[in-house]
Amino acid sequence: MINLLELTKDYGTTVAVNKLNLNVSAGEIYGFIGPNGAGKTTTIRMMGGILAPTSGRIMIGGLDMAKEPVAVKKMIGFVPDRPFLYEKLTGMEFLHFSAALYDVPSPIFARRAEELLRQFALWDWANELIEAYSHGMKQRLIIASALLHEPKILVIDEPMVGLDPAAVHMVKDIFLELAGKKTTIFMSTHTLSIAEDLCHRIGLIHKGKLLAQGTVDELKKIAKLGEAKLEEVFLTIIKEDTFL
Secondary structure (H helix, E strand, O other): OEEEEEEEEEOOOOEEEEEEEEEEOOOOEEEEEOOOOOOHHHHHHHHOOOOOOOEEEEEEOOEEOOOOHHHHHHHEEEEOOOOOOOOOOEHHHHHHHHHHHOOOOHHHHHHHHHHHHHHOOOHHHOOOEHHHOOHHHHHHHHHHHHOOOOOOEEEEEOOOOOOOHHHHHHHHHHHHHHHHOOOEEEEEOOOHHHHHHHOOEEEEEEOOEEEEEEOHHHHHHHOOOOOOOHHHHHHHHHHHHHOO
């Protein structure tokens, strides 16, 4: 469903993403990890059509983002690292706004909006202004809005930021349910325990380059570690790259 081919973003003084190649299959939850400044957010912004790559290609569902951006974006639910919410709208009004962007028909919207607000524990707050929401509630609302049009692919930057443990558990369950229905999820996260628990495969990026990818067990073999946690695997691979 997702194919990144020699994807590069060069700002002149910095190569934020350097010839990135990766594939993500339908129904796969792919975790994208790396230190600050590694190129995670730049990659996700290119995948969402927010940034244009310097070179390389982004193929989503067999379509080229550069050639068919509107068709590609209709297949994606996109949540950036700093989502913007109109706080003078109610939660339901914001979903109406999001639905209009994707031409979601009114009868489908009514059903989907209630389903998602209930699923994300926001139904009781549907008619309250977003400015009254907690940070975690806002995060849950923006994820819900990205799922309104039932996208085949969810691209999300740091989905668990600001969520309490109960909400993290809820979102993890929702992601697993989506993957079970063949929705592809590409997510960056600094929370390595979540990546370890949730993701089918993980890619590790450093200084714009993909250093390693695979299941947690495959990454342990790459790092030559046995029963280590993902954090130790991460630090080992980063350290080896730093001193090359």
